[in-house]
Amino acid sequence: MICILCVLIIFALAGCKPASDAGAAPIKQPNTVTQQGSYHTLLVGDYQGTIAIADMLSRGNFGLGTYADLDGEMILLDGQFYQADERGQVKQPLLTTTTPFATVCFFTPEHASPITDPIRLIDMEIELLRVRLDADKLYAIKIKGDFGEVQYRSFPKQSPPYKPFTQVETFETRFTQRNVSGTLVGFYYPAWYGDLNADNFHFHWISDDKKSGGHVIDAAITQGSIEFCDMDQLLVMNPSPGFKRDDVVPVNEAEEMSRASEVIHEPLNTPSQASAVAPTDDIKDEPPRPGEPYPIPPRPEPPLPPKPEPTEDKSTEGATGLSHLE
Numbered sequence: 001m002i003c004i005l006c007v008l009i010i011f012a013l014a015g016c017k018p019a020s021d022a023g024a025a026p027i028k029q030p031n032t033v034t035q036q037g038s039y040h041t042l043l044v045g046d047y048q049g050t051i052a053i054a055d056m057l058s059r060g061n062f063g064l065g066t067y068a069d070l071d072g073e074m075i076l077l078d079g080q081f082y083q084a085d086e087r088g089q090v091k092q093p094l095l096t097t098t099t100p101f102a103t104v105c106f107f108t109p110e111h112a113s114p115i116t117d118p119i120r121l122i123d124m125e126i127e128l129l130r131v132r133l134d135a136d137k138l139y140a141i142k143i144k145g146d147f148g149e150v151q152y153r154s155f156p157k158q159s160p161p162y163k164p165f166t167q168v169e170t171f172e173t174r175f176t177q178r179n180v181s182g183t184l185v186g187f188y189y190p191a192w193y194g195d196l197n198a199d200n201f202h203f204h205w206i207s208d209d210k211k212s213g214g215h216v217i218d219a220a221i222t223q224g225s226i227e228f229c230d231m232d233q234l235l236v237m238n239p240s241p242g243f244k245r246d247d248v249v250p251v252n253e254a255e256e257m258s259r260a261s262e263v264i265h266e267p268l269n270t271p272s273q274a275s276a277v278a279p280t281d282d283i284k285d286e287p288p289r290p291g292e293p294y295p296i297p298p299r300p301e302p303p304l305p306p307k308p309e310p311t312e313d314k315s316t317e318g319a320t321g322l323s324h325l326e
């Protein structure tokens with residue numbers, strides 16, 4: 001915005017010369033988040049794929065979302081799409097695979113910091129908003145490192161007529177992976193965007209071995225790095241042109257609840273792997289709030305630091321692993 005104002009001022013001082021004249025200051029290419037579909041249309045049950053993921057690659061190399069028919073959680077990292085299925089297992093989808101909802105950008109970090117002390121994701125989010133992020137702006141965020149625990153989820157593939165997302169959520173399967181290295185791919189959307197996208201922080205997980213991933217519920221980061229960039233603008237592409245509310249039909253709620261009690265009980269990795277993933281059935285229905293104990297029985301070490309006290313003074317850096325955030 002500052003650069004745009006500079007250009008306008010130069011334009012005015014130059015006697016309204018055309019912008020193409022030699023010497024005109026270049027306009028900074030804005031950091032753009034491109035979004036296919038909206039969170040609202042996803043909530044009401046529009047899971048039809050509307051654009052091939054190959055086309056999304058022209059709009060970003062970093063992002064998240066889902067695939068047609070809610071067939072897995074989408075992770076886009078370093079220009080490669082990954083598809084985490086209902087068992088939390090990851091594969092690389094065909095570029096002809098379509099998506100009803102995806103959020104992507106070209107990730108060019110403007111801020112980076114090491115994470116030197118163990119910290120829960122929710123406490124890191126609080127710290128970021130306290131010392132670094134403007135709660136009313138849009139950000140792309142990447143957290144890479146070693147994780148004491150990651151809790152994540154995925155859904156089974158749906159088929160028409162689609163159920164609303166609130167009913168599909170009852171079919172989710174949760175997983176916990178411990179002592180594992182990987183990356184959280186995410187965005188921060190301010191609340192004023194409403195149902196256009198999931199507000200607040202939204203992360204998808206993928207392990208370094210690219211074998212496991214999903215929508216993040218909670219995480220405990222041992223050490224690593226965080227990078228983020230301010231996104232100047234949001235481009236929203238239209239959702240499915242053929243979607244009608246009539247495509248979503250009511251379902252028998254009792255049957256849904258019965259089926260929702262089914263949980264997959266098979267490990268994703270071989271038992272010999274130290275970071276074996278297992279479905280989680282002992283965690284709360286809702287993610288913990290700040291200050292609540294971590295829902296998984298704590299490991300002997302490392303201990304997680306206490307929640308920082310909120311303060312209005314953003315010039316004061318916190319005492320967590322983000323203390324060197326640049």
Ligand SMILES: [Zn+2]
Nearest residue numbers: 203204215216
């Ligand atoms: Zn998600």
